[in-house]
Amino acid sequence: MTANLFDILARSITDAGATAIETLAGEQISYGDLVARTGRMANALVALGVSPGDRVAVQVEKSVEAIILYLATARAGAVFLPLNTGYTAAEIAYFIGDAEPALFVCDPARVADLAQAAEQAGARMATLDASGLGSLTDAAEAAAEDFATVPRAADDLAALLYTSGTTGRSKGAMLTHGNLVSNALSLRTAWSYTARDVLIHALPIFHTHGLFVATNVTLFSGASMIFLPKFDIDRIFELMSRATVLMGVPTFYVRLLEDDMLNVETTAQMRLFVSGSAPLLAETHREWRARTGHAILERYGMTETNMNTSNPYDGARVAGTVGLPLPGTEVIVTDPETGVELPQGEIGMIEVRGANVFKGYWRMPEKTAAELRANGFFITGDLGRIDDKGYVHIVGRGKDLIITGGYNVYPKEIEAEIDEIPGVLESAVIGIPHKDFGEAVTAVVVPTGSPTLTEAAIVAALEGRLARFKQPKRVVFVPELPRNTMGKVQKNLLRDHHAGLYQ
Numbered sequence: 114m115t116a117n118l119f120d121i122l123a124r125s126i127t128d129a130g131a132t133a134i135e136t137l138a139g140e141q142i143s144y145g146d147l148v149a150r151t152g153r154m155a156n157a158l159v160a161l162g163v164s165p166g167d168r169v170a171v172q173v174e175k176s177v178e179a180i181i182l183y184l185a186t187a188r189a190g191a192v193f194l195p196l197n198t199g200y201t202a203a204e205i206a207y208f209i210g211d212a213e214p215a216l217f218v219c220d221p222a223r224v225a226d227l228a229q230a231a232e233q234a235g236a237r238m239a240t241l242d243a244s245g246l247g248s249l250t251d252a253a254e255a256a257a258e259d260f261a262t263v264p265r266a267a268d269d270l271a272a273l274l275y276t277s278g279t280t281g282r283s284k285g286a287m288l289t290h291g292n293l294v295s296n297a298l299s300l301r302t303a304w305s306y307t308a309r310d311v312l313i314h315a316l317p318i319f320h321t322h323g324l325f326v327a328t329n330v331t332l333f334s335g336a337s338m339i340f341l342p343k344f345d346i347d348r349i350f351e352l353m354s355r356a357t358v359l360m361g362v363p364t365f366y367v368r369l370l371e372d373d374m375l376n377v378e379t380t381a382q383m384r385l386f387v388s389g390s391a392p393l394l395a396e397t398h399r400e401w402r403a404r405t406g407h408a409i410l411e412r413y414g415m416t417e418t419n420m421n422t423s424n425p426y427d428g429a430r431v432a433g434t435v436g437l438p439l440p441g442t443e444v445i446v447t448d449p450e451t452g453v454e455l456p457q458g459e460i461g462m463i464e465v466r467g468a469n470v471f472k473g474y475w476r477m478p479e480k481t482a483a484e485l486r487a488n489g490f491f492i493t494g495d496l497g498r499i500d501d502k503g504y505v506h507i508v509g510r511g512k513d514l515i516i517t518g519g520y521n522v523y524p525k526e527i528e529a530e531i532d533e534i535p536g537v538l539e540s541a542v543i544g545i546p547h548k549d550f551g552e553a554v555t556a557v558v559v560p561t562g563s564p565t566l567t568e569a570a571i572v573a574a575l576e577g578r579l580a581r582f583k584q585p586k587r588v589v590f591v592p593e594l595p596r597n598t599m600g601k602v603q604k605n606l607l608r609d610h611h612a613g614l615y616q
C-alpha cells in the first residue's frame with residue numbers, strides 16, 4: 114500500500130460532498146472538488162516537466178489554488194517547497210539556488226523580478242495570483258481530471274520547508290510523507306477533531322503552523338476551514354458564531370483581547386483555541402480564560418518536527434507550559450554539553466524522537482549529523498524542563514541563553530518578572546557583550562505609555578525579586594519588539610542593534 118499522503122487523505126474521505134474549504138468570496142470547495150482539481154493540477158505539473166522527487170517551489174499569496182497545488186505536488190510524487198511571501202528577489206535566489214526546483218510558481222506581478230533567479234536555478238516558471246488565477250491555473254483547467262497518484266514510501270520526501278531563520282540562516286528541513294501523515298493523525302486525536310469542525314484559518318500557508326498543522330488536521334478529519342487572506346479581527350468575530358476552532362500565534366490572542374467584542378457570548382460557539390509558534394504569556398492565557406471561559410491550548414513544534422507536545426484537550430491546560438509529549442513522540446531533556454539525559458525537573462536541551470521527526474537538512478550533511486543523533490533524537494535548540502506531571506516548560510532558545518560572569522541566565526525568567534511591573538507592556542531580555550561579565554543581562558522594554566516608567570523604576574522593582582547576577586545591567590525602552598511574520602521576537606536583531614551598549 115502506498116504511503117503517499119494524498120492517497121491516505123483520499124481514502125479517509127467519507128463524504129465527498131462535504132465542504133473542505135470556504136473562501137470569503139463565498140466559494141465552497143468540497144472534498145470531491147478537491148480530489149478532481151488536484152488531479153487536473155497534477156497533470157499540469159507533469160506537463161510542465163515535474164517528475165517524482167523534483168522540488169516545486171512556490172511563492173504565492175494564500176488561495177485555494179495554493180492548497181490544491183500542495184496536494185497535487187504530493188500526488189505527482191514531487192516535493193512541495195513553500196516560500197514566505199515577504200522574501201525579496203535576493204532571498205528567493207538563495208532558496209531556489211539551494212533547492213534547485215524543477216518548477217517555480219510565483220505571483221504574475223513578480224515574474225520580471227524573479228525570472229533571473231529561476232533561470233539560474235534551472236527552474237521553469239508558472240504563475241498564480243491571490244485570486245487563484247495565472248498560467249498554472251490555466252494549464253490545470255485544460256488538463257484531464259484523472260491522475261494516477263504516484264506511489265510513495267513513508268520515508269520519501271513530501272516537502273522541503275525552510276526554517277524561519279530566527280537564529281541564523283534558514284535551513285531546508287526534509288519532511289517525509291510519513292512525517293506529515295503521522296503528525297496530522299496524532300493531532301486529530303489529541304484535539305478531538307471531527308468532520309463537524311469548522312476552522313477559522315487566518316495563518317499564512319508557507320509555514321508549518323498554517324500549512325501542516327491547520328490544513329492537514331482539518332483535511333484528515335473531513336472538517337472544513339474558512340480561509341482568511343490574513344489576520345482580520347472583524348472577520349474573526351463574525352466567523353466565531355459559526356466556527357468551532359481558531360489556530361493562532363500569540364499575537365492573535367493579544368490583539369483579540371484588546372477588543373471589547375471578546376467575551377463569553379462571542380466565543381460561545383467555539384470549542385477550541387490553539388496557540389503556538391512562539392511563547393504565549395501566562396498572563397494572556399489567564400486573561401483569555403477570565404474574559405471568555407476558554408483555556409487556550411498551547412502546543413509546541415517546529416519546522417523540523419511538526420508538533421511535539423500539546424496541552425491536553427481533556428485535562429489541565431497549564432498556562433506557561435506547552436503540555437505533554439504527543440503520543441508517538443518522545444521528549445527528553447539533556448545536558449547541552451554532554452548530551453546525557455538529565456534528572457527530571459532540571460533545565461537543559463530539549464530533544465525529541467518520533468515518526469514526526471524530519472529526515473535531515475537539505476544538502477547540509479554536517480549540520481544534520483550535528484543535530485540529529487544516530488539514535489533518532491533531534492536536538493531542538495530549545496531549552497526547557499519537564500515538571501513532575503510531565504508537562505514541558507520552555508525557557509528559551511539555547512542561542513538566547515545568557516552567560517554572565519560564568520552564570521547561566523534564562524531570559525524567560527527575567528522577562529516574566531519585568532512583565533509583571535505596572536507600565537510594562539512586554540519585554541525581551543538579551544545578552545550583550547561586556548568586558549567584565551562576558552555578556553551583560555540587558556532588558557529591552559516596551560512601555561504601555563506610563564510616564565512614570567523609568568530605567569531606575571524597573572531596576573528598583575526587580576531588586577529583591579531576582580538574584581543580583583540576573584538583574585539587568587541596563588534597561589532600554591523601545592516602542593515595539595521586532596517580530597517576524599509568525600510573531601517570533603527576533604532577538605538576533607536586538608542583539609545586533611544594541612551590540613555597542615557597554616563599550
Ligand code: ATP
Nearest residue numbers: 276277278279280281390391392412413414415416
Ligand atoms: P531557525 O531554526 O531558522 O532559527 P525558527 O526555529 O524560529 O528558525 P521555526 O521552525 O518556524 O523556525 O520555529 C520553531 C521554534 O519556534 C521552536 O524551536 C521554538 O523555539 C519556537 N516555538 C514554537 N512553538 C512554541 C511555543 N508554544 N512556545 C515557545 N516557543 C515555541
Ligand code: MG
Nearest residue numbers: 276277415494
Ligand atoms: Mg529552529
